[in-house]
Amino acid sequence: MSIDGQTTTGPDEAGASAAASAPGLRRAVIVGGNRIPFARAGGAYAKSSNQDMLTAALDGLIARFGLQDERIGEVAAGAVLKHSRDFNLTREAVLGSALSPETPAYDLQQACATGLETVVGLSNKIKLGQIDSGIAGGVDSASDAPVVVSEGLREAILDLHRAKSLPQRLQILSRLRPKDLAPLAPGTSEPRTGLSMGEHQALTTSQWKVSREAQDELALNSHRNLAAAYDAGFFDDLLTPYRGLTRDGNLRADTSLEKLSGLKPVFGKNLGADATMTAGNSTPLTDGASTVLLASDEWADARDLPKLAAVVDAEAAAVDFVHGKDGLLMAPVFAVPRLLARQGLTLEDIDFFEIHEAFASTVLSILAAWEDEDFGRTRLGLDGAFGKIDRSRLNVNGSSLAAGHPFAATGGRIVASLAKTVHATARAEGRPVRGLVSVCAAGGLGVAAILESL
Amino acid sequence: MTDTYAHLVNQGLGRNVAKRLGLPQPAVLRRYRPGQPLITGPIVVQGNTPGADNLAAELLSWDLDVRRHAVPKEKLGAIIVVLDDVARPEDLGKPVLAAAASLRDLGPGGRIITVSRPASDAATPAQAAARQGVDGLLRSLAKELRAGATGNGLLLAPNVETTSPGALAAVRFFLSGRSAFVDGQFLTVSTAAGEPPRNVEKPLEGRIAVVTGAARGIGAAIARTLHRDGATMVLVDIPAAGDHLAEVANEVKGTALQLDITRDDAGQRILEHAVQRHGRLDIMVHNAGITRDKLLANMDESRWNSVIQVNIAAQLRINEALLASEHFRSSPRIVSVASTSGIAGNRGQTNYAASKGGVVGMVRATAPLIAAHGGSINAVAPGFIETEMTARIPFALREVGRRLNSLQQGGQPADVAETIAFLASDAAGGINGEVLRVCGQNLVGA
DSSP states (O other), X not given: XXXXXXXXXXXXXXXXXXXXXXXXXXXXXXXXXXXXXXXXXXXXXXXXXXXXXXXXXHHHHHHHHTOTTOOOSEEEEOOSSOOGGGTTHHHHHHHTSSSOTTOOEEEOOBTBTHHHHHHHHHXXXXXXXSOSXXXXXXXXXXXXXXXXXXXXXXXXXXXXXXOOSHHHHHHHHHTOOGGGGSOBOOOOOOTTTOOOHHHHHHHHHHHTTOOHHHHHXXXXXXXXXXXXXXXXXXXXXXXXXXTTBOSOTTOOTTOOHXXXXXXXXXXXXXXXXXXXXXXXXXXXXXXXXXEEEEEOHHHHHHTTOOOOEEEEEEEEEEOOTTTTSSOTTOTHHHHHHHHHHHHTOOGGGOSEEEEOOSBHHHHHHHHHHHHOHHHHHHTTOSSSOOOOOOGGGBSTTOOHHHHOXXXXXXXXXXXXXXXXXXXXXXXXXXXXOEEEEEEEEGGGEEEEEEEEEO | OOOHHHHHTTSHHHXXXXXXXXXXXXXXXOOOOTTOOXXXXXXXXXXXXXXXXXXXXXXXXXXXXXXXXXXXXXXXXXXXXXXXXXXXXXXXXXXXXXXXXXXXXXXXXXXXXXXXXXXXXXXXXXXXXXXXXXXXXXXXXXXXXXXXXXXEEEXXXXXXXXXXXXXXXXXXXXXXXXGTTOOSOEEEEOSSOOOOOXXXXXXXXXXXXXXXXXXXXXXXXXXXXXXXXXXXXXXXXXGGGHXXXXXXXXXXXXXXXXXXXXXXXXXXXXXXXXXXXXXXXXXXXXXOOOOOOBXXXXXXXXHHXXXXXXXXXXXHHHHHHHHTOTTSOSSOEEEEEOOTHHHHOOTTXXXXXXXXXXXXXXXXXXXXXXXTTTOEEEEEEEOSBOSHHHHTSOHHHHHHHHHSBTTSSOBOHHHHHHHHHHHHSGGGGGOOSOEEEESSSBSSOO
């Protein structure tokens, strides 16, 4: 089977549930999670560093599950906006936490997919028997972002360091111009196109003809679902308050279609009538951190810890957005069909979908591509459209539009919430329940994963 | 939360000035530290009944310096006056006056303990008079003591010996620094139930304990004290206090359960958590409480109802769930935090006092129910305790509140916690349905 010229392994070739049940591999289970409430940039966590927030999220997880002094197999986390001094961010957070100082850790970075990829990587290590327990996580601060000096100043400083005589030094300093002294603000533009993520998505939105109304409606549902989840106590065992914040700072429980439809477009303004993306249906810059506790069955059982869900399988994809073949954030369109095919599953086999809301139109563009017959045939190598998702199963406890999106922390937020959801539903309905996570990322990346209730 | 005045009058110039001006001189109380001896100095046991002899023999087996007669001018640690078989008021004189002769020799942080029986089940009016006389005697004597010394009484039910586990546990508690802020109080030992501690340093070893309102103040102190005494801790507080709760949980190496105790299923949630992680639940400490003070004339529905819900209705619901559970059957203990406001009343606290009075009623009525499972339920009633809450009281009012007790100072959260740890211990099994005040013998109230 071939999807868009990229060879894929179908169920008929490798057997269903290869990653979950292959001989010699054991199961990786999600015990639970903890995050701090997400704050809008410049808000409650304006003075908190990535290390502060990741440590707080870890300490909350440790307290929830009684992991004090425990030597965890490995802790993996990362940040997208990262200071060079934080070269060992995760290990430093571990050392500042209540875990055993003998707990190893590593940093990982895959843009907005960082958090999900730490879950995938540690799950695989557990499945292989390399570790018995792991904590996956991610953190990002848009408030405490690194500020970089200009290339001219940077080169001058390095040359000064190498210079041996005073005349040499003076000569180097004389190269500097006032503009070299201005710091460079952190940017999220794509290095190869110079376009911001929002401008990229605006092109995709226009291409898939996603309406303003549909975007605002998705945003409204995100806020409503998240607010309802808070009111039901859903986050009581998923979240620990931090710096006076007890709920996500971006959540607007009282927002309405009227309010959302009154906002002016902020991206794709050169598209005229096709300019539909507003601050209301796009995620704001956000600060926050999340963690997920993963384990083998044996490790969890030995400590009488709950087991919410198994990490079944995962798939990464990338698209050629540079030449405009696909939209920047459209890689999940390819990752999910490949993942489901490998597991011998279809969209109908999935009970809950978590499609990260980078922008409302990202989710809607992905759904549109999957519902498009021509796209299914020509790009996914299928007989027709990939399929349609029952919207009542999509982002049922709210997603990034309401919660906010601290880049690397989003994966952990979604995985812990989805694990709890599939577990609770399975208990209530007495049947196995599956959930799908999909996260798009800068660089045309996308990662998807399947969780199954325990 | 620091008592600057007490600090000032306990050193150098401040001490001299206070002494000359006749100002209150609150002592630095003798408080328990692990590894510390139970008490320093000899213990004199007055009284010549078999009960007195047996108690003296038992204390001797604890490696204490026990005397039946005081040597004048020798500093004493404690005086225990055993009055367990007084028949007439005239019988009090001899042992009491013998104790009086050595009162001046009682050292700083010394202890007076009376051991007598409740007047309520006396055989004759004369016996009732003698027994009730001990009440007036002890409460007055406690007010005469100085330098952090305290006086407390044991009341032994008819079938309880001076050496029954509950009696010995109470004697140990009153002698030790754990009872630093308990003064002028009586504690009834109603049955011979209870197990002597296997390890006096870790009396709660192997026990699974839940504390509500554990994120800060008295609740956090309870968590620390129970953990120090060997218990495995589950800490509960509202989700909004989760960050402080996590800190305390990590400190005492327990688990944090973010839960609003006023939820209908709170008892079930607590049980589920304890059973999943530890297989059962042994000790439930109801500490969570709120104040919403207003004169009754200005009281609104939300202030009244929220206080009733959190402070008493939630406890009743949780207890109901616990008592129905097969996982709360291993010498179960419930300890509730009441308040002297609920006993003596406090202006502006009608809602709070109603809820705390409710706790007292609940404890008494639940006692026979939990006794059926071999357990006990008791309450502590704190007086003025130095917490974030009392630190917000205006200065003058706070100063008065602090000094209006026999020890002339506010208590520490740890003082309340120590009393709770004692009531939660296996040894205290014979104490059931009691309310013990931790108030330094506050001048207000009973």
